Amino acid sequence: MIGKLEKLHIPPVLIFANACKRSDSVLRQLQLHSSAGHLIGNHTCTHPSLDQVGFVRYAADAAQGDTLLEPLLARQPGERFFRFSFLNEGEEVKVRDSMRQWLTAYHYRNGLVSVDDDDYLFSSKINQARKRGRKIDYSKVKSLFIRHVTGAVEFYDALANHRSTRARKDRCQIRVRSV
Numbered sequence: 165m166i167g168k169l170e171k172l173h174i175p176p177v178l179i180f181a182n183a184c185k186r187s188d189s190v191l192r193q194l195q196l197h198s199s200a201g202h203l204i205g206n207h208t209c210t211h212p213s214l215d216q217v218g219f220v221r222y223a224a225d226a227a228q229g230d231t232l233l234e235p236l237l238a239r240q241p242g243e244r245f246f247r248f249s250f251l252n253e254g255e256e257v258k259v260r261d262s263m264r265q266w267l268t269a270y271h272y273r274n275g276l277v278s279v280d281d282d283d284y285l286f287s288s289k290i291n292q293a294r295k296r297g298r299k300i301d302y303s304k305v306k307s308l309f310i311r312h313v314t315g316a317v318e319f320y321d322a323l324a325n326h327r328s329t330r331a332r333k334d335r336c337q338i339r340v341r342s343v
């Protein structure tokens with residue numbers, strides 16, 4: 165994969181790791197990616213669900229991941245990302261805030277995700293327009309993008325609710341950032 169990324173001139177990617185899962189081989193792989201210039205992020209050690217295990221156990225698990233990944237994270241100062249397992253940031257405000265404090269204490273930024281990968285289509289069109297020297301109305305692109313992503317969120321939420329009786333509307337915490 166490293167060779168393919170290089171061949172395609174892909175800029176550094178961010179890889180989120182569960183360092184406790186098959187830790188030896190995973191850490192060796194991550195080391196290779198890190199040496200090739202890619203970034204490594206902490207995705208907890210064993211991938212527990214915050215709302216199932218509670219703050220104390222979850223933070224301990226995340227800290228274990230941090231310890232295992234530290235040699236790699238140290239290579240990327242200022243680029244420490246944490247991604248919540250199942251994107252679950254805590255249903256209760258107290259739990260959510262406790263984890264936010266934990267992230268600050270461990271110097272992590274929240275590794276947010278795109279719920280829909282069509283942002284690549286938007287980027288590609290913008291880059292094409294730029295190359296042609298066209299004037300781009302970013303506020304229009306922004307509102308179009310937000311409308312598009314909101315539509316995708318609603319679609320996938322409806323699909324999840326349809327497929328799973330356990331799916332709840334608040335399962336996914338989405339943040340839409342401007343393009």
Ligand SMILES: [Zn+2]
Pocket residue numbers: 207211248249250
């Ligand atoms: Zn995950």
